[in-house]
Amino acid sequence: MSGSADPVEITRTLIRCPSVTPEEGGALSYLEGLLGAAGFRVHRVTLTGRDTPDVENLYARFGTRGPNLCFAGHTDVVPPGDPAHWRFPPFEAAIHGGLLYGRGAVDMKSGVAAFTAAALDLAAEHGDKLPGSISLLITGDEEGPAINGTEKLLRWLADRDERLDHCVLGEPSSRAALGDMVKIGRRGSLSGTLTVHGKQGHVGYPHLAENPIPGMARLITALTAEPLDRGSAHFQASNLEVVSVDVGNPAFNVIPAEAKARFNIRFNDLWMPDTLKAEVERRLKAAAGNEVRFSLAFEERSSDSFLTAPGDFVDLVVAAISDATGRTPELSTTGGTSDARFIKDYCPVVEFGLVGTSMHAVDEATPVEEIHALTRVYKDIATRYFDAFGR
Numbered sequence: 001m002s003g004s005a006d007p008v009e010i011t012r013t014l015i016r017c018p019s020v021t022p023e024e025g026g027a028l029s030y031l032e033g034l035l036g037a038a039g040f041r042v043h044r045v046t047l048t049g050r051d052t053p054d055v056e057n058l059y060a061r062f063g064t065r066g067p068n069l070c071f072a073g074h075t076d077v078v079p080p081g082d083p084a085h086w087r088f089p090p091f092e093a094a095i096h097g098g099l100l101y102g103r104g105a106v107d108m109k110s111g112v113a114a115f116t117a118a119a120l121d122l123a124a125e126h127g128d129k130l131p132g133s134i135s136l137l138i139t140g141d142e143e144g145p146a147i148n149g150t151e152k153l154l155r156w157l158a159d160r161d162e163r164l165d166h167c168v169l170g171e172p173s174s175r176a177a178l179g180d181m182v183k184i185g186r187r188g189s190l191s192g193t194l195t196v197h198g199k200q201g202h203v204g205y206p207h208l209a210e211n212p213i214p215g216m217a218r219l220i221t222a223l224t225a226e227p228l229d230r231g232s233a234h235f236q237a238s239n240l241e242v243v244s245v246d247v248g249n250p251a252f253n254v255i256p257a258e259a260k261a262r263f264n265i266r267f268n269d270l271w272m273p274d275t276l277k278a279e280v281e282r283r284l285k286a287a288a289g290n291e292v293r294f295s296l297a298f299e300e301r302s303s304d305s306f307l308t309a310p311g312d313f314v315d316l317v318v319a320a321i322s323d324a325t326g327r328t329p330e331l332s333t334t335g336g337t338s339d340a341r342f343i344k345d346y347c348p349v350v351e352f353g354l355v356g357t358s359m360h361a362v363d364e365a366t367p368v369e370e371i372h373a374l375t376r377v378y379k380d381i382a383t384r385y386f387d388a389f390g391r
Contacts, residue, residue: 005120007375008100008368010034010113012093015102019075021144022053027075027109028140031116035060035136038120045156047141047148055141055148059157062123063133067165067389069382070135071115072150072343074142077104078360085362099365107359110371111170112138118379131390134382135164142339150339154346165389166313167349168381169340170374172356173332178370179325179377183351184314185307185333186340187235187266190273191299192280194219196292200257209255213247215292216259220245222287223280228267234307235268235333238276266336269305273298303341307333308348316388317350320380324373352377 019025028044036042040060048054061068080090080103088094090103100110119134137157141149157164175181196216201209220242228238242263247256267276277298288294308314310331322328329352343349354374358364 005117007113007117007371010116011110014109015093015104016091018091020079021076022055024056024140028056028058038123047152049147052145052147057153058138061133061135063130068133068135068163069385070137070164070167072137072167073108073112073170074139076140076143078143087363098368100368101365103364105364105366106172106354108171110366111353114371114374115170115378117375122382131386151342154342164347167343167347169349169351170353171338171351172353172359173351174355178373179321179327179329181332182329184331187268188303188305189337190265190276190302192263193297194261195295196259198257201255203253203255211255212259219284219287222283229270232268232270238267240265273302303337306344308350313348316384317381320377320384324377
């Protein structure tokens with residue numbers, strides 16, 4: 001077992017809260033009561049934005065002095081789909097064959113439960129003699145638009161002079177076995193829409209029209225034929241993926257007026273959004289010449305790549321993982337985006353959590369023993385942290 005607080009029972013209670021984004025579902029209320037009873041100062045913060053749903057968030061802290069080690073995560077989950085396709089009801093939190101089933105079992109209610117249990121144990125063991133503070137930052141908007149969640153909650157904390165010194169984000173980071181990977185950074189993300197302009201007309205009279213589709217094929221080839229880079233010391237190569245091509249034309253006898261392609265780029269530390277935009281425009285202009293008319297629009301929201309450089313903090317996280325699991329984790333920057341892209345603007349952040357192979361899937365499940373193991377890792381990270389940085 002991990003300690004006096006039972007992370008499996010905490011996980012099961014959280015899974016039984018149907019907190020599909022943006023619904024709170026009772027998950028944060030449960031954590032508020034659990035943490036408040038243990039002496040944490042708990043803040044429930046509802047954040048709002050235009051044309052987006054209101055989102056409930058939670059910040060809890062035990063201790064008043066620095067350093068402040070934060071564990072971050074989210075209690076919102078993606079929809080379960082048709083419950084009839086599940087072996088067990090998705091919000092039942094059934095245990096069978098050593099596995100805990102349910103929506104959020106992997107992504108990431110077990111992670112939230114594990115660091116909550118670890119924090120409760122540390123608070124009970126040390127009381128006011130804890131050489132620093134331990135805090136939990138939990139959002140209800142990670143699986144949604146991520147507008148009224150972690151990003152704004154961090155600003156809310158900064159406005160109140162609440163400092164985070166280091167952070168562990170409990171997202172499922174392990175690849176095949178618990179402890180085989182820890183994320184020390186992420187690639188950036190940039191999205192755009194390419195429009196090729198033509199002239200609508202009858203397919204039987206092509207000389208009176210201008211078909212945008214061949215031009216679109218030419219420009220897509222220009223964007224994808226050559227790699228953006230070969231990768232860097234800590235990052236894999238950047239990649240541009242065309243995710244849709246559309247002309248909105250249901251007729252067989254009409255040449256369309258325009259064609260649109262949407263794309264996303266996951267980029268490493270060799271690029272910034274502005275330099276990447278310039279490279280995309282350069283490739284398109286070179287391919288288009290005077291023959292293809294096009295326009296290009298980038299989405300306003302983008303994220304930079306970031307890296308928490310190996311050093312004392314990363315080393316102690318790796319040591320805790322290795323001692324608990326017997327595995328030395330790979331230091332990785334692979335995968336998609338996470339709320340670490342917001343946290344990194346306030347403090348160094350690493351991501352470590354369960355094996356993510358079943359997240360978002362039907363019959364999402366995780367081994368019960370790995371929830372206990374994850375709790376031990378988180379508790380050991382905090383213990384080592386306060387030994388190294390506490391005062």
